[in-house]
Amino acid sequence: NAGVTQTPKFQVLKTGQSMTLQCAQDMNHNSMYWYRQDPGMGLRLIYYSASEGTTDKGEVPNGYNVSRLNKREFSLRLESAAPSQTSVYFCASSEGQGRAFFGQGTRLTVV
Amino acid sequence: QKEVEQNSGPLSVPEGAIASLNCTYSDRGSQSFFWYRQYSGKSPELIMFIYSNGDKEDGRFTAQLNKASQYVSLLIRDSQPSDSATYLCAADSGNTGKLIFGQGTTLQVKP
Numbered sequence: 341n342a343g344v345t346q347t348p349k350f351q352v353l354k355t356g357q358s359m360t361l362q363c364a365q366d367m368n369h370n371s372m373y374w375y376r377q378d379p380g381m382g383l384r385l386i387y388y389s390a391s392e393g394t395t396d397k398g399e400v401p402n403g404y405n406v407s408r409l410n411k412r413e414f415s416l417r418l419e420s421a422a423p424s425q426t427s428v429y430f431c432a433s434s435e436g437q438g439r440a441f442f443g444q445g446t447r448l449t450v451v
Numbered sequence: 452q453k454e455v456e457q458n459s460g461p462l463s464v465p466e467g468a469i470a471s472l473n474c475t476y477s478d479r480g481s482q483s484f485f486w487y488r489q490y491s492g493k494s495p496e497l498i499m500f501i502y503s504n505g506d507k508e509d510g511r512f513t514a515q516l517n518k519a520s521q522y523v524s525l526l527i528r529d530s531q532p533s534d535s536a537t538y539l540c541a542a543d544s545g546n547t548g549k550l551i552f553g554q555g556t557t558l559q560v561k562p
Contacts, residue, residue: 371548380459382539382554383495390548398549430494438483438543438550442494 342366346431346443353421353450361416361446363431369441371434372414374398374406376427377445383430389414390436421450454478455542457553465561470527472556474540477521483543484516484523489555490536499525530560 344365353359365372370391375383375398385398387406395406403425405417414433418425426449434440456475464470476484483502487495499514501507501523507514513526523542527534537555544551 373550375552380554382457383541383552385549385551388549396549399551432550434550436548437500438485438541438548439497439500440485440550442496444494 344431344433344441344443346429346446348446349444350447351449353418353448355422355450357421358417358419359421360418361429361431361448362413363415363443364413365431365433365441366412367433367435367441368411369433369435370411371436371440372408373432373434373440374404374414374416375430375432376400376425377430378427386416386429421448423450426450453553454544454551455540455553457538457540457556459554459556461557461559463559463561464530466530466532468530468560470530470534470558470560472525472527472538472540472558474523474525474553475521476523476540476542478542478545479518479521480545481542482546484514485541485543485550486512486514486523486525487539487541487552488536489539495539527558530558532560532562534558535560 389408432440486499501514
């Protein structure tokens with residue numbers, strides 16, 4: 341049972357480049373989340389999806405877009421990466437009551 | 452002001468002592484509260500959740516919720532060095548399904 345799988349694990353981008361972070365879960369959860377984690381800031385919600393076909397902004401959505409492709413997959417896209425987007429990104433899924441399971445994280449550096 | 456607030460610490464306790472971690476939240480609509488543990492370089496994992504006022508015990512962990520005071524706490528009895536980690540408090544924002552985290556409290560348990 342893989343749980344929540346994120347790809348890639350590490351990425352270095354140049355300023356202005358674009359990329360998509362992929363996330364897939366095999367637990368049949370309805371809710372999925374994207375967070376970023378910076379030192380001393382805890383986890384900050386970027387986007388949230390309550391179910392397939394729905395997405396909602398979180399605390400820090402600027403500079404990001406998301407797609408809930410199907411029930412399993414929830415991708416996060418950076419259209420024009422900036423150094424301020426250097427962070428660790430976590431995808432999570434839950435059965436809808438906040439009991440979330442997290443992926444292993446993607447360490448993104450924008451130079 | 453963040454919706455969920457924690458003291459970032461570090462909180463240092465001797466082995467065998469009780470560690471007390473605290474969290475406050477601002478949205479009175481929130482109904483569900485969670486404690487996640489995160490080891491350095493790893494993903495957060497759920498350790499406790501609480502929905503009703505009062506105490507909830509699970510092994511060495513006790514979660515406490517006081518909705519009138521908008522206060523959540525986590526007690527760890529008989530603290531062990533393996534409990535050294537960052538503890539993240541989270542709330543289901545306005546009962547919408549959006550999971551909002553505090554900045555986390557670093558706990559150090561000294562042998």
